[in-house]
Amino acid sequence: MSRLRSPKRKRSPKRKAARFLQYLALVGYLAFLSFPLLWMLSTSFKTPREVVELHPSLIPRDPTLDNYTTAFTQQHLARAAWNSLQVSVGAAVLTVVIALPAAYALARVRSKVNTVATAWILLSQLFPFILLVIPLFIILKGAGLTNSLFGLVLVYVTWSLPFALWMLQGFVRGIPRELEEAAAMDGASKFQTLVRIVAPLLAPGVVAVTLFAFISSWNEFFFALVLLKRPELATLPLELAKFVGIEGIARLGPLAAGSLMATIPSLIFFAFLQRRLTSGGLAGAVKG
């Protein structure tokens, strides 16, 4: 008995040390990931005077919500948020409206377009945006669509479309064809089948793709920077980037507050996806 047990005892301190090191590393990661966030959170609650103090602390002395109201009332952030909302909702809805019938058709009819769309998604990663944005700028300028939120919506839609098509097709394939055939046998028209049978089953996929298109537009900066020059049209990332350098230290509080608020939609999206992303749901996607 004792002979059997002794090697186990010998290993246990070694194992404990390993566990200790693992936790140490985990805490290190936690610190690296969270401190910048905590710092911004803390700055957003600091009074203007405390922000400029030489030895700042992580926990605000007299926490205040002033920065949040300032961000909204004095910084044109509300206007920028409204612009961003219009653009992102417009882009998301338009993307799905265009992509959904196409994805359905592509998934049900064997076609090379599918391969081409996937190839385009991969290939388009290779090209820096500068190659795309100059001709786009010229085209949109010719059409009077620079300095126009609608022009920006068009750009975002084309940029989200290939990926949306690809995602939605996967969802359509998940719906057994037999279901539709059964409905057709029962005398339902093509349109009825789509609305009554396909649409409800497709709803989760549509939500995911809508959110994806919304967030990519909400976060986008480069195209907005090039295409929108009139200050009253600025989207949220543009407006926030504008008051980084110029306004100096006194504006750090409202800047932090505005930035945090601008992150909320994306955070909700990722909370929604979190489980899928980390529970191995992606393993299949990666391995193809």
Next chain:
Amino acid sequence: MTTLNEELPLARKKRLDNKYAYFLVLPALAPVLILSVVPLLNGIYLGFTDARAGLNQETNFTGLENYTELLSNDLFWSSFKIGLIWAFSVTILQFLAALGLALLLNLNLRLRWLTRTLALVPWAMPPVIVGIMWQLVYHPDAGLVNEALYRVGLGDLSTNWLGDFSTALPAVIVVGVWAGMPQTTVVLLAGLQGVPAELNEAASVDGAGTWRRFWSITLPQLRPVIVAITSLDFIWNFNSFGLVYVLTTGGPGGKTMLPMLFAYEEAFKYGHFGTAAAMGNAMVLIIVVLLFFYLRRRMREVNA
């Protein structure tokens, strides 16, 4: 079983269905074609012209003139050098950090859910906001880094991280790693979960230690995923713009002037569309050449 009589109408119906399908697909293809594919091809072409911003500008084909001009431009060389340093450092550090984190998240540790959630936050944040946040962290007076150094008695080391010639690029690289880690972690974690548990168990029975199992089983199994994600990361990093634009706009003194920032300035500050597009073409060329060698080497390793 089917008779000829049944087959003919069926074939015709199928053709009709296909027509119907193209009618549905067209609205999706047209905008991508008009606003992505055509502009992109046009953009590549512009790199061989003297195109300039402004109305009534004549555009002439100039062949390789833009490129010979770029090659004699010091700023071009320095921005490429900086771009390569940035892309290689961020990609490698990001990969190592993400691999460590993915391995930890794959163990049954407490705090795992918290780390997992937090690890996704940088991914969720718009790049502009990541930039703003790190501005606060690096702030010379009110920043977290300098204050932390002061608290541990290293106050002498504090500096204007983003404004100092020698620290700006490393400081920006750290932000790049922070921002890009989650995506890489998620992909590697998915890859790790795809490693068959039996392999590890069998090796364990044969007396292989943790380290040995990592080198002989986990890493080789992960290789395809690693090659894919590091290639993509490199492309994304080399082409990145928003983060560094917000952090430094390429300063101080051009020390963080990534190729995309250089191209952006050429195009929209000086109106040199042709030069900027040429820069874009040069970037594609660099990436394609690097990827070619990287992938070829990996292929050889797999075949060996």
